[in-house]
Amino acid sequence: MEQTSALARLEAIHDAVKAVNRGPGNAAAWFAAYALTPSQAQTDEAVAAMQQARETLKSSLGGWRAPTGDLLWIYAALLASHGKTAQAFIKVRDALREDEKASRTRKLHEGGSRAALVLTLADATSAQAVRRFFSIKQAILPSWWRANPEVTDLFAASHAARDESGDNVQRQREAAMAVFEADQAARGLKREGARLSVLYQQPANEVLSRFLALREAVKAHRKIRYTGNHHIWMEWAAQGVTPADLAVIEANMEALSKVPQTGSARLRLAQLVWLGERTDGSLGALAAMSAMIAAQTMAIIAITSATTAVVATSAGR
Secondary structure (H helix, E strand, O other): OOOOOHHHHHHHHHHHHHOOOOOOOOHHHHHHHHHOOOOOOHHHHHHHHHHHHHHHHHHHHHOOOOHHHHHHHHHHHHHHHHOHHHHHHHHHHHHHHHHHHHHOOOOOHHHHHHHHHHHHHOOOOOOHHHHHHHHHHHHHOHHHHHHHHHHHHHHHHHHOOOOOOHHHOOOOHHHHHHHHHHOOOHHHHHHHHHHHHHHHOOOHHHHHHHHHHHHHHHOHHHHHHHHHOOOHHHHHHOOOOOOEEEEEHHHHHHOOOOOOOOOHHHHHHHHHHHHHOOOOOHHHHHOOHHHHHHHHHHHHHHHHHHHHHHHHHHHEE
């Protein structure tokens, strides 16, 4: 199968990442490579920048403070490809930790690393941006029995990077949730659908329509159907995927046959390649830096975390 330029670049960067001594393994190497694709530098320069960022992060954080392991490579790759320094990330992370207790918004996920990454990549590193993050987090904080610090921090940081207010985000979420609540097939994903719709600034009724269409359309695409789930379909619907796009994503999966399937890694990567090639403007607000960063971060960390969990479980047997 003839590869697109995006796939060819991804494979070239992946080969360079795999050549790094004691570099990221398996799926993480592919996602580190994907994280480097936006870089304007030559492949060897981009990989060298990733290595330098990782060394700085490791030196500053030690071997026990998050991010660690393969995630450290992912963070380094994202910082390097966006022209951000590890020192800038550490500074924002420290600022978040300093304000954590006074904010009364519960514990930061991984010591503020997830939020710091999004804020740093989106150039929202001021003291005001940090205060805005905690204000939004307070507004969208779920009940303790539904608490998911990873999700809350990621979304709060993404909205803070767009200079939004917590009250406005929460109002939009409540309005969107009513749309999903009214549909029996989507009712179980109403909160997820609402927060994704608001994040990507997509009308909830349009996201719902795409979700329902995707849920039926994937039945004709065996490889996608077997490795995906309703959570992924909802995420894709919010990102503008339609049934007409599934053939392209499936073709990307075939081209990426070397990518392991752990945690739907191949499917996630195939869709990210599709997302990165959307240049026709049809995704509207999705072109916003914070939304694209959120899309990358959710997919990359989901896969890396799943892979790490599998390795850890196997090692403990």
